[in-house]
Amino acid sequence: MDNKLIVSSSPHIRSDETISRIMLDVIIALLPATLASIYYFRFNALKLIVLAVLTAVATEALIQKLLKKPITVNDLSAVVTGLLLAFNIPSSAPWWIPVIGSAFAIAIVKQAFGGLGHNFMNPALAARAMLLASWPVIMTNWVTPGPEAVSTATPLAILKGEAANQVLPSLKDVFFGNVGGCLGETSAILLILGGLYLLYRGVINWRIPFTYIGTVAVMMLIFDGGFNNMVYHIFAGGLMLGAFFMATDYASSPVTPKGQIIFGIGCGVITSVIRLYGGYPEGVSYSILLMNIVAPLLDKYTSPRVFGEVKQNG
């Protein structure tokens, strides 16, 4: 034979799954909610989303260039982070909020800890927490959807009795996102649609979103006065966005099946406790961040039983 053969150990074929395909799926799943937020919050939304995404991508490229690492913006993970961050800021925010947020998410939370797969927290959520702590007024200045944006409170704040003179929006408005809130978390229906797409594509599995939402539902049903409030709690705040898109972040959630279930339940419990007894009407981002920190421990203590493993002394 005149040419050399490639020799390697098995397996010799690979699936056609790639990182960029997974990230593209997440972007596709976020698209309906993105379009809705632009529809509801007009140019402001578009501006914030574009700035967040561009800053995320540019920061990633810049840092990788400075560190002389291969530049991997093609894998689209920075786009996802930028998009998710934009989803977490109010439409009334000034232009520099997404810029600072995205730069922080990529530079500090993601790249400083080793890049893709090594961030110990969800970058978008950590950036949101930083923004909220630094500019609390800007980050909670909610406006109504539509061309004449006037100040309003989020449904959950109204539910919590923090906005005495306002009435709860109808469930229909809550479902379709015609309410005050962050850019991307308003339309429950479109987020569920995106989540189902991710489940269908196998990008995420059912464990975290279902246990998360289920736990919140059960706790609200028991501790917050019944079915009606429960429905608002599930569909009105950031729960859908958090459960399907944030808590399922690969790097900052457990990989073991049992770990994922505990993680989901933990997120649900903390969210409910913050919403019911804490100072904030919303609790999704802090609950996920807190559970992010215990994810490695969950992995460590929930190794699945190996097939055929003999039980050792109970």
Add this chain to the structure above:
Amino acid sequence: MKLKNLTFKGGVHPPHFKEYTEKISLQKAKEPQMVIIPLSQHIGAPCEPIVKVGDRVKIGQKIGEPKAFVSAPIHSSIAGIVKKIVPYTSPIGTQVLSVVIESDGSDEVDENVKPKGDLDSLTKEEILDIIKEAGITGLGGAGFPTHVKLSPPPDKKIDTIILNGAECEPYLTSDHRLMVETPEKVVFGLKAIMKAVGVNKGFIGIENNKPDAIEAMEKAVKDEPNIEIATLITKYPQGDEKRLINAVTGREVPAGGLPMDVGVVVNNVGTAAAIADAIQTGMPLIQRIVTIAGSAVREPKNLIVKIGTLFKEVIEQCGGYKGKPGKIIMGGPMMGIAQFTDEVPVIKGTSGILVLNEKEARIPEPKQCIRCGKCVDICPVNLQPLFISQFALKNMYDEAEKYHALDCIECGSCSFICPSKRPLLQSIRVAKRELISRRKKGK
């Protein structure tokens, strides 16, 4: 009891690629002019040659004698003159003492090759002896001597025999064609195995992407009350014997244990057919069905090939290479062994010869692990390949052991599914080898 669409937990769905050859009838390969027969084609001790250079040998004549129980004799596949007895590269990747025989064109058959009589008239011991003397080893690929498998220690009570017709590896269709074309041989072999082990329950497990094989086998066992066909959901690695046992019987072979620990013996359908041949015609294992397929083979086929025929000759009979070959694999693409030359002989475990083109052969560039957890989800033995691999790459073998590296069955599903194209199994293998050699040193 209906045994339909059984399965196991985990696993992946690689593309089947069976369409190349699944509808093409078996053909006999051309008689080779020369064969190179390695004296070790099985797991266990190698054989010692019992012929000398210059000797004349006949088809089916024994040329290698085992020196241990876990071993299997080797027979000549052609009639001719022994030219050389030298170390030669075997497709397993090592140099093995091999007998080179040049054909004299006479096709004379050894006088010991004669029918062994009716199955009813043979005793358990006689059947085992026939199997042993015929040099039969597992034809699925691993090549464990069959008579050893069929002689469990007396404290292991065997109650079930399962024939493995899953053929879950992509491309391979040799078992498929065997079941379609000569199902009665498979059934005869199974009955012989059941008698040899003293068991009256037999199953034949077949993946449901082979409806014609299922139909043919169903027909062949119509009058066999003790044999049932179990259809399996098509999923890799269903053909792994522990997955097969789990799917068919629900039993779980303990980690580090053997099928006999749960009362089961598994054999490949091809092995059963070889046993049928050894009893019905007396011909030892000197040929086998080989699937020759892949994007760089001009006319993919299933050929009945004499042991010792060079890969090169077999591929030439399939129209030769289509374009430049990138990779030649013995076996399937998930667990097969890559060859560095096509001048290696077909051995008893050569279920397939696969030639991939240069594009498919390229090894993908690994990227960072994104912790997607897909490898954990699909691992058929519930390992966490990402962690074991990380430890292996950092030479942290103790940690790799804690994560049960040694329970890995090397099916390759993790490497297959990984979106970052990480060499998961490849690195776990390194840890396994290291741990096994440490254990040996410790003893």
